[in-house]
Amino acid sequence: MPAISMKVNGQVVTGEVEARTLLVDFLRSNLGLTGTHVGCDTSQCGACVVHVDGRAVKSCTALAIACDGASVTTIEGLARNGTLHPMQEAFREHHGLQCGFCTPGMIMSAIDTVNRRGKTLDEATIRHELEGNICRCTGYQNIVAAVQAGAAKM
């Protein structure tokens, strides 16, 4: 099997994978980073969003081998010394979740949005940017509020 190496949450990791191994499976099964979720597995729901070289990517629709040499950030890589990332803290503060299954993807997409569009986000922009992230518990009201507040604090 081909050997790959990438930086995940700042740490260099290596592994052997089949060509068909998806990035999300490498993260979850090989590295035990189960914070990245598989919801739909058809690139619709966004629960699997991670950052690859600074950009949000659906890790269920990326080959691990194609990320050889890349720098990957997952939900586990956001907190610093036990302090939540401002976007995580905003989701807690604004109750931007119910069951929490979609939350890692929501947060990774929200941070990608701030990276591209800045810290001041209006509601319409946030809703457009969250098109690829689906929550099945409840409405998006608190998620939108959390993203807006978290963005301002980043």
Add this chain to the structure above:
Amino acid sequence: MENFAYHRPASVADAVAAMKKAKDGKFMSGGMTLLPTVKQGLAAPSDVIDLTGLKNSGISVSGSSVTVKAGTTHVDVATDKGIRQVVPALSALALSIGDPAVRNRGTIGGSISNNDPAADYPAACLGLGATIHTSDRKLAAGEFFTGMFTTALKPAEVVTAVEFPVPAKAGYAKFPNPASRYAMVGVFVAKLKDGSVRVAVTGAGPAVFRVPAMEAALARDFSAKALAGVTVDAKTLNTDMHASATYRAHLIGVMAKRAVEVAK
């Protein structure tokens, strides 16, 4: 998902050579269509030839044309300041594809090579009269898109760039499928600098197509009201769980008017 041999060539020549050697190879760019297709078992290539190693991305804008290298992602087209200045309709179209994570990864070369009947870029290519540059030749958009998921590309031919003429004005309007954001109907209208008008429709038929009757009406008067009464025959259009052919024919009229209204 069936396993395959993976290649990541660093040059177009190596990519073409790898494809020629493969039994049933597929080129992959962003993988936004190919990977879901392979995951669902709808395709099982012997070899996947990843074109991202070509590092063939970038945009150049001149007074008369916009050239987008094949590996350029949708987000880079959507946010390019030069494109926004000379063909804002192309920026808006790129921003309407899929969702942010898909736009971060999907590329123009991959999109047009796949030629999904509901993809957005084919409408811009045909609507503006783009020239498709490949590893072998240059093709007019009208020759490139040949049918449902088919193009004029030979098996080991790679798209390298898309060259769009800068129009006098252009607009794009689509009725997106609420789940996938693919176009149920999308209409791209352009008035070119030589005064000619092109109208290209995606999402409605087996592949992107032009509407000569609308082009003639808009050439006389480039306004939404000029399209009143100009209809498209539903006979050749798609019917599926999302919309009937008759409904799609109706949507073409509505989207064409909206595209003219937003054209700039």
